[in-house]
Amino acid sequence: MNGEAEPLLRFAEAKKVLGEIYTDLGKHVDELDEVYRGIVEPPGGGAGDSGECMVPDEQVAEIELFRESINTIMETFRRDNMKVVFFGRTSNGKSTTINAMLHAKILPQGMGHTTCCFLQVQGCNEDTGYLLLEDNPTRIPIDQLSKIGHALSSDNSGLPAMGQDSLLRVFYPKGRGETENRLLQNDVVILDSPGVDLSPEFDSWIDKHCLDADVFVLVLNAESTLTQAEKSFFHRVAKKLSKPNVFILNNRWDASAAESEHVEDVKQQHLTRFRQFLVNELEVATDRDVKDRIFFVSSREMLDSRLKARGLIKNPYQMDGHQVRAMEFEMFERQFEQCISRAAIRTKFEAHNRRANEIIARMRANVDVVHAAAAKAKQSLEYSLKRSTQVFNDCRMNFAQFERAYREQTERLRAEVHLKVSADFSEEIMRLEAIVDRFNMPFLDTTQGIIEYKRILRHSVQALAEFTDKCVSSDLEARCTGGLMSRIWNLENDMFQYVTKILAEPYQHKLEEVWRYRAPFKFSICVDAPALTKDFHEDLEFRFTFGLSAIIRRIIAYRSGQPVTAIQANLLTPIALRNAGRSNEDLHNEAM
Incomplete structure (x- = not known):
């Protein structure tokens, strides 16, 4: 973008910065919510009463309110744009002025009552423009604008009836490159109104279409003076809005070319009346600021000049002194862009910024409540831990004494049981x-x-x-x-x-x-x-008690620790005699 667009870029930059602020704020809210839920509902389950005491239900519920507020505000300011409203009497050139600022003949213009309703012009990313009626999402081709919004059209009998306070939204391509429209590209919404002399219902107009406006442009006819209807409208605007930003365009100043002798006197007369109206009556400007709010222009000359620059017409309308009026119009555009950018940032974003500070303050208060509850719970837990530790140490010491005391009694009882069982067992053996x-x-x-x-x-x-x-x-x-x-x-x-x-x-x-x-x-x-x-083995055979085999069996049983009945009875067989030189234990093992 060139340097001329810099004031308009501030609005987009402010919107971007505010979006980043609210995005970060949303992340902090999500992080705080995660911390709270981690305390109240630990991953392992079993939160108990301590987590609920540290994070009351009111604080957890308030986090959800923070999240909802942030989401609502982000959705709101993403749709925010800079808005200017053009007012004036019928045929003062409001639509022509808007077309000149947009470098294109978009709105219907001409002699008589040309605009029958409010026409809102805003940019769209499509290559073809379209129209939207209030409460009707159906798109209407933009070439129908001259029939719907033009009060003098004889071809609109079959189209929807448009009341003076109704709104027709005109979506026009933002364009790219040489065809790029600076105002539409930077989210400027332009509202054209019916003549203020057609209806006295100013309050409904203001309430319905003007409360969110950042700048008001009063388009006057240089050949006439400021009317009471125009004054009444802006007096009511000043009552509903605090110090509205008002520009006065004294249009059709090209007519002064025919009366060059008295042009300065007429201009000073207009300046005096406009200054008195803005400074003394409306109190929306100071003597120092008023020079940047009043301009003498010819919107028709400016529109034709820009259409010729685009190659759309060959013979533009120009009168003597058109260069001065063109410079005045460009000066108005520069002042307008700076004013609408500042006003939009102040009116649209200051409230969001204030709301962000309020959310941060409430989050701080929320965290302070949880911190105080956590400190109190910590103190209680520390006291409980100290008391439990003391009880545990006392219990452990008492159990140590108990263990020493009753170990001795247990040992004595075990010795008594051993003696008793041994004595009774001996009697049972008998x-x-x-x-x-x-x-x-x-x-x-x-x-x-x-x-x-x-x-x-x-x-x-x-x-x-x-x-x-x-x-x-x-x-x-x-x-x-x-x-x-x-x-x-x-x-x-x-x-x-x-x-x-x-x-x-x-x-x-x-x-x-x-x-x-x-x-x-x-x-x-x-x-x-x-x-x-x-290891029992029966021995039912008759033998001499002091026989040779009986004596050998007794010796083997004695030496091996086995009962006599477990030793082979016949030890005088040839096999036993061959092994006579062996030890009794070897003979016994072979006999087994």
């Missing part, structure tokens, strides 16, 4: 013969009976061992139960009472529940007599 006699299994001394007895002897021995084990175990349990159970129960009760005193109040009830439903202690003694008969 009664072993009586126990064996109680084992009832018939024995026949006939040949057939002995053969059958040998066949079932191993099973009989196993049954005898199991019977003996059962009798000895039950007798021992009965003996020990009577003598030691009261001692064990007393020790258990003492331990329970001691541990109850050590534990804190909440855990005492749990210990009582466990103690109440525990399994009662009872003695369980295992003699395992069947294991003693695994």
Whole structure:
């Protein structure tokens, strides 16, 4: 863009910067929301009461409000643009002035009442322009503009009826390169209005179309003076808007070329009236500023000059002194661009900037609340940790004392149990013969009976061992139960009472529940007599007690630690004699 477009670029730059501010603000809100949810709902679950105490529900809900506000504001200022409204009496050249500023003949213009409604011109990225009616998304070809918006058209009987306060939006291509339109390219929206002398309903016009305007341009006819209708309109604008930016274009100043003698007197007369109106009546400008708000131009000459520069016409309309009027028009455009850029940034973005500061302040207050709650929770947790640590240390010390005290009693009880069981077991061994006699299994001394007895002897021995084990175990349990159970129960009760005193109040009830439903202690003694008969071998043959084989078997059994019945009976066979030189243990191993 060239240097002339620089004031308009400030609006786009401000919009970009504000967008970055709100984008960063949205990221901070998302980060804060993630932190809060991480405290309230940890990844592992089980947030508990501490997280909710540190981050109250109101603070979490407010974060969502921040996000909604930011999204709404971003959507709003992305649609924001610079808006200028042209007002004036019928046929003062409002549409011609707009066309001259746009370097194209877009709006209908001519003698009489040409504009029948509000026409809003704004840029579009399409190559072909189009029209949109209020509350109707259907696009209308732009070539229908002369019929819809032109009050004098005789061909608009079949088109939608347009009231004076209705709005017809004109979307015109922004263009590229040489055809680029500086105003439309930089988001300037231009609003053309019907003549202020056609309707006294100024308030509805202002409320509906002008409250968001950044600049007002009053287009006057140089051949007439400022009317009361025009004054009344801007007085009402000044009541609804704080110090509106007003430019006055004294159009058709080309008519002064025919009266060059009195042109300066007429110009000073107009300047005096316009200065009094802007400074004294509306109070929207100072004496120093008013010179940059009043211009004497010829919009028709400027439009034809620019159309010729584009090669669209050959013979432009020009009167004597058109160069001065062209310079005045260009000066108006420069002042207008600077003013609308500043005003739009102030009116459109100051509110968003103020809202951003408010959101930041509320976020700071939100974080302060959470910080205070977190500090309070931290203090409470530190106190709880200190108290729990003290309780734990006391409990550990008490348990150490308990362990030392009851280890000695446990050792003494174990020694008592050992002595008691050993003594009772010895008595049971002395009664072993009586126990064996109680084992009832018939024995026949006939040949057939002995053969059958040998066949079932191993099973009989196993049954005898199991019977003996059962009798000895039950007798021992009965003996020990009577003598030691009261001692064990007393020790258990003492331990329970001691541990109850050590534990804190909440855990005492749990210990009582466990103690109440525990399994009662009872003695369980295992003699395992069947294991003693695994190496049993019957010996039912008759032999001399002091025979040679019997003596050898006794010697081998003594040296090997095995029962005599486990040693081979026939040790005087040829095989045994051949191995006579070997040790008794070797003979025994081969005999086995």
